[in-house]
Amino acid sequence: MVDFSFTEEQKLFRKSLREWCEKELPLEKIREIDSKGEIPKEIIKSMADLGLLLMTVPQEHGGAGVDWVTACIAAEELGYADISIAIPVFFLVESSWGFVLDRYCSEQVREEVIRKAVKGEAFVGIASTEAGGGSDVAAVKTTGRKEGNEWVLNGEKTYISGTEEAKKLGGGYFLLARTSPPPSGAPHKGMTAFYLPINAAGVEVGKRFEEMGRMAISTGSITMDNVKIPDTYRVGEEGRGFYLTMEGFDNARLLIGATCLGAAQRALELGMEYVKEREAFGRPIAKFEGIQFDLADMWAELEALRSLVYRTAWMNNEKYMHKRFTPLEVTKYISACKLKVPPFAFKVFEHVMLWMGAWGYTKDCPLEMGLRGIMSYYIGAEGAMNIQRVIIARELLGKHTWKTIHSLQITLFL
Ligand SMILES: Cc1cc2nc3c(=O)[nH]c(=O)nc-3n(C[C@H](O)[C@H](O)[C@H](O)COP(=O)(O)OP(=O)(O)OC[C@H]3O[C@@H](n4cnc5c(N)ncnc54)[C@H](O)[C@@H]3O)c2cc1C
Structure with missing residues (x-):
């Protein structure tokens, strides 16, 4: 059933x-x-x-x-x-x-x-990306060195969401660092996750980046200079950091799919209100087939993607609650959500703005905020598009086809 x-x-x-x-x-x-x-x-x-x-x-x-x-x-x-x-x-x-x-x-x-x-008195984010690259997670250069019962962290993370919010509210980051040299051919091994409090001695938060969208949440960089944290700030087992990071990406990508669905739905509704009111050539533009067909296509795609997102959310529940699916079985569906929903939402904003003519190009119209914001997930926050394609293709074709690139932002449960 x-x-x-x-x-x-x-x-x-x-x-x-x-x-x-x-x-x-x-x-x-x-x-x-x-x-x-x-x-x-x-x-x-x-x-x-x-x-x-x-x-x-x-x-x-x-x-x-x-x-x-x-x-x-x-x-x-x-x-x-x-x-x-x-x-x-x-x-x-x-x-x-x-x-x-x-x-x-x-x-x-x-x-x-x-x-x-949970009470809004601290912020929790993810600090994985470095200036050298985001997709190749195992290339992380930040190091964690064990000294007695402490860890000493050195390195720099960049394009990190919420740095200003963390400074204001307190809290910190799920941080990925290299803690031992990787065995040959397995660069994702030897990495450990930590909790990095933003106010730890030796942590410096860089200037907020000037971005094109989602203006009300900051993105910045974090430098760690001999930051000492207790072993109790280690997250999960030593050497398991890469796998935990992939688990976080999976959950984030699922929620991104749902977020972009909501934004696309709103854009479509705003567009429908507009085309029923706006007249050209003596009739509401909603009466033109060019608009109707565009609307019908986008609505059909939106509903298809909504089914994908909620089916994937259900699979994620089953994975956690009943172990009915393995993480790898769910991950390709999650990557499909991240691959398909942000560009689709971007397209909806773009098309509805076109329906709105010159008004769509002004800040009196809310849609440009969406176009700018959605672009962050389209361009690659929480994982670039091609990385989702690599994950899906790897799951469809089998591991042997991608041997050389196993350090990408890919869930690996080897
Ligand atoms: C607004 C915003 C907020 C962010 N917030 C955070 C955050 O809070 N924490 C955090 O850790 N990071 C964050 N990031 C960084 C984000 O995770 C990275 O941008 C993303 O992982 C891509 O990395 P990159 O930008 O270095 O691109 P690269 O890895 O340099 O990739 C560049 C291009 O090459 C393509 N590419 C790379 N490898 C392959 C391949 N093997 N095959 C085909 N194509 C490939 C990619 O698809 C992409 O188009 C944020 C980014 C943005 C834009």
Whole structure:
């Protein structure tokens, strides 16, 4: 039997979140937030009160303990409300990386950051990318050296989301570092994950990058100069960092799919309202086939992708809760979500802007915020498009076809 319905609880959650978004995040407010370049702290507090922050973290650790379908509903609704996608980014980075951090961290880290972050009193992000490249994760140059019961970290991470938010709220990052030389032919081995508090001695946060979109969440760099952290800040076993990082990417990419669905849905609805009102050649432009066919094509694609995202969310639940799927079985579906939904959402914004003519090119129209924001996921935040293609092709064709590139951002459970 196949049942595509949401539970009553999930339907109620979507309804109440939609109501909160309508009240707290109307598009005029999103425009203001985008212009000011900061998520207001009352919004973060309110999200915490609604149980949205790190909502996938189990209840016994302070989170809402929701399943991945519910987390996707939250991402979709936040994407629908904040088409600039800054607030969804804040939400999804924490719900995916906070989940992995919580899953493998010590009780000390849980107390120091997870329990605070769920209340909006700390930020949790991911620090994997370096100036030398993001896709080739195993090429990370940041090092972790063990000295007694401590680790000494050195290196630099860049294009890191939420650096200003972490400075303001406190908290820190799930950090990937090399802790031993890799065995020949296995560059992804010998890497360890850590919790890096943003205020640790020796940590310096670089200047915020000037980006084209999602203006209300910062991106910056982090330098570590002989940063000493206790062994209790190690996340998971020594040498398992690469695998844990891939688990985080998988969860983030799923939520990105849901976020972009929500933004695309909103763009389409704004477009439909517009074409029914706007007249050309003596009739509403909705009466022209050129517009109708474009709308029908995009709606059909949106529904197909929505089915993909929620089916994948269900698989992710089954993976975690019942071990019904292996991580590798789910990963290709997750990569399909990351590969297909952001470019599709970008296309919807682009097409609807064309329907709107000159108005679409102004800041009076909200759509340009979406185009700029979605581009971050299209261009490669949480994994470039080609890397998703490599993952999917590897799973379809078998491991032997990609032997030379096994250090990419690819889930490997060897
Ligand atoms: C807005 C934003 C926020 C970000 N936030 C974070 C964050 O919080 N934490 C973090 O760690 N990182 C973050 N990143 C970095 C992100 O993870 C990287 O940009 C991404 O992994 C790609 O790495 P890169 O930019 O170095 O591109 P590269 O790895 O240099 O890739 C460049 C191009 O080459 C292609 N390519 C690379 N390898 C192959 C291959 N084998 N086959 C075919 N094509 C290939 C890619 O598809 C891409 O088009 C963020 C990026 C952005 C844009």
